[in-house]
Amino acid sequence: MTALADPGLAETQAESFSPSRAGPADGEPPTAPPPGPALSPFLQGLRFSPADAPSLTGESPLRPILGPNSVLTSVGERHLRQRRLLLPPFHGEAVQRYVAMITEVAERELDGWVVGEAFALAPRMQAVTLEVIMRGVFGIDGDCGRGSGSTAERRMRETIRRLLAASTTPLYQLVELRNAGSREPRDLLAALLRIVDRQMYAVIRARRQSSSAGRDDVLSLLLQARDEDSEPLTDRELRDQLMSLVLAGHETTANSLAWTFERLLRNAHAYRELRDRVRGGGAAYVEATIHESMRVRPVIPMIVRMVMRPWRLGDYVLPPRTPVAVSILGLHHRDDVYPRPQEFRPERFLERKPGTYTWIPFGGGIRRCLGATLAMAEQRVVLETIARRTDLEALDVAPEAPRMRNVTMIPRHGCRVRVLALS
Ligand code: HEM
Numbered sequence: 377m378t379a380l381a382d383p384g385l386a387e388t389q390a391e392s393f394s395p396s397r398a399g400p401a402d403g404e405p406p407t408a409p410p411p412g413p414a415l416s417p418f419l420q421g422l423r424f425s426p427a428d429a430p431s432l433t434g435e436s437p438l439r440p441i442l443g444p445n446s447v448l449t450s451v452g453e454r455h456l457r458q459r460r461l462l463l464p465p466f467h468g469e470a471v472q473r474y475v476a477m478i479t480e481v482a483e484r485e486l487d488g489w490v491v492g493e494a495f496a497l498a499p500r501m502q503a504v505t506l507e508v509i510m511r512g513v514f515g516i517d518g519d520c521g522r523g524s525g526s527t528a529e530r531r532m533r534e535t536i537r538r539l540l541a542a543s544t545t546p547l548y549q550l551v552e553l554r555n556a557g558s559r560e561p562r563d564l565l566a567a568l569l570r571i572v573d574r575q576m577y578a579v580i581r582a583r584r585q586s587s588s589a590g591r592d593d594v595l596s597l598l599l600q601a602r603d604e605d606s607e608p609l610t611d612r613e614l615r616d617q618l619m620s621l622v623l624a625g626h627e628t629t630a631n632s633l634a635w636t637f638e639r640l641l642r643n644a645h646a647y648r649e650l651r652d653r654v655r656g657g658g659a660a661y662v663e664a665t666i667h668e669s670m671r672v673r674p675v676i677p678m679i680v681r682m683v684m685r686p687w688r689l690g691d692y693v694l695p696p697r698t699p700v701a702v703s704i705l706g707l708h709h710r711d712d713v714y715p716r717p718q719e720f721r722p723e724r725f726l727e728r729k730p731g732t733y734t735w736i737p738f739g740g741g742i743r744r745c746l747g748a749t750l751a752m753a754e755q756r757v758v759l760e761t762i763a764r765r766t767d768l769e770a771l772d773v774a775p776e777a778p779r780m781r782n783v784t785m786i787p788r789h790g791c792r793v794r795v796l797a798l799s
Contacts, residue, residue, distance in 0.1 A: 395733055401688035406695040438623065438783065440561040441569065443616035447746065448624060455742075461601050462617065462746055465512070465594045471749045473592070474512055478754055481507045482761040491798050494771055496790030497637055501630035501758065506537060508754055509625040513618055514579065515593025528582055532575035536622060539572055552782075573615060580611050594621065621747070628675050629751045631784055632737075633758055634791040636669035639720040641770035641793065646722055654763040659756075662763070664725035666755045670737035671730075672720055673778070677705040677785045679739050704736050705785075767797040 442449050447458040464470065485504050510533055554563050561569050580595070588596035598614055609617075640647040646665065653661040680701045687694045694700065709717040713734050714724065738745035745751065762768070771792035779788045 396690040398689050399687070401686040401693045404686055404688065404693045406686065407691070407693045409694070410689075410692050439559050440565060441623065442620045443612070445613040445616035446620040447617065448620045449616075457603070458617070459742070459746065461598065462594075462621075465592075465597050466746050466750055468749055470592070471753050474508070474750065475753055475757060477511055478508050478757045479761070481511075482758045486761060486765050486798070489766065489795050489798055491795050494792065494794040496634075496792050498631055498634035498786065498790035501633040502540070502626060504758060505626035505629040505633075505754060506540065506622075508750075509622055510536075511593075512750070513594045513621050513625075515591055515596065526579075526582060528575065528578045532572065532579050535572050535575055539568060540627075542568075576615050576618065577611055580614050594618070624745075625747050625750070627782075628784060629747075629754050631786040632666075632670060632673075632675045632751070633755055634787050635673035635675065636665060636755070636759060637762075637768065637793065638770070638776050638787045638791040639669055639672065640665070641768060641791075642773075642775055643720045646720060650722070650759075651763050651767070654760055659760075660726060661722060662756055662760050664722040666752065666759060667725040667730050667735065668720060668722040671708045671714065671724075671735060672718070673785070673787075674704045674708060674737040675784050675786070676737070676739070677778075678703050679743075702736075704739075707734065707736060765799050766795055768793045769796055 439449055444450070445458075447455065447462055450458055481504050485500060514529060514533070552565075554565070560566075583595060583599060588599055595614070595618060598609055598617060602608060640650060646668075650661055650665055678701050680699055682697060682699050683694055685696050687696075687698070687700075689700070708714065711717050732740070738748040738751070771794055772789070776787040776789050776791060778785045780786075
């Protein structure tokens with residue numbers, strides 16, 4: 377396992393938990409494996425089919441969609457190069473420039489809400505986060521009709537939007553199943569990707585021919601980037617990176633926001649406190665609410681690595697080529713770290729900042745989420761806007777159970793709400 381190092385958080389945090397011994401164990405004989413799960417492999421399989429194995433790496437079901445050149449699917453030196461390339465547009469200062477845009481998108485979304493209306497929040501949040509990531513990545517205004525992007529850009533955006541909407545239907549699960557186990561897209565998935573790829577390549581080609589002067593979107597920055605041989609990225613490389621950012625960058629954030637409201641609307645004290653503080657101009661409770669929601673309902677509940685050499689994990693030594701699953705959900709529910717871990721209490725994070733090794737909804741180490749700063753900024757702005765302008769209620773009193781979709785854990789009904797008041 378890589379060390380979970382995040383300089384940003386490490387500075388703010390004095391950890392009181394010492395991690396167990398872990399790291400390379402060359403020369404040490406493997407121990408007996410740790411005790412396995414209580415369920416039979418068959419029942420485990422039913423609960424956790426390969427089609428939704430929560431891995432964002434090259435073996436995941438995302439691989440055929442993202443292609444071989446994506447930061448998500450590459451490993452080793454190649455992965456580090458890709459990360460170096462993509463980090464600048466997602467760094468703090470760059471993200472700061474997006475805040476006005478995110479605010480505009482969030483306010484516009486709320487302008488369309490109606491008092492008394494009931495709906496699932498997740499798709500609404502997805503519309504917001506898709507708009508934000510598309511504008512960040514392509515620099516286009518997605519509001520069809522008034523958009524500032526070219527026709528090709530708007531057409532591609534609309535196709536991506538439709539494909540993503542289709543990917544939430546049960547029918548699409550069949551498409552995924554047909555493709556299960558394959559590293560390349562097959563059948564219907566291949567046909568769907570051909571459509572969106574054709575449009576994306578058209579956008580890339582058009583951008584190559586126009587000037588990027590004055591543009592700070594990710595595509596423009598990638599077009600100017602050169603590799604160590606001073607070569608620009610190929611169209612295929614650009615396509616894989618752009619697709620990865622669009623996919624990794626919006627559904628996660630949207631569902632994290634949906635979970636936040638799913639929890640808030642079932643915890644009256646926290647919800648009241650949030651609205652009071654926001655309406656009184658305070659920001660700390662917003663941040664603490666997001667930290668607590670991402671702790672108790674991490675959208676990516678587990679990440680998976682393969683140890684390539686003998687590896688010590690506590691009392692165990694694993695042989696090379698052992699897959700190791702890190703349960704983010706499990707860690708976030710340890711009662712020695714978070715007393716009464718099932719409770720939703722943003723106050724926890726008013727008292728202490730999230731710890732580098734105890735709060736890991738964005739993963740850690742060299743694969744820590746590239747979009748974490750953007751995702752936090754988006755959640756802050758959207759949560760603050762909704763809390764300021766609306767009163768919501770949950771349609772069902774009972775909590776929404778988690779459901780796995782691709783690599784994400786989402787609220788079963790998408791967080792169903794009714795608008796009680798709107799300003
Ligand atoms: C609340 C929202 C988000 C959550 C919970 C989340 C979570 C994660 C996690 C857990 C990983 C690590 C996966 C692993 O170690 O295998 C990851 C990686 C990644 N995320 Fe996010 N993410 C979010 C938003 C975003 C956004 C907005 C972007 C947009 C740019 C993004 C882009 C990426 C990329 C490119 C990686 C791969 C990094 C690498 O492999 O080096 N994510 N994310």
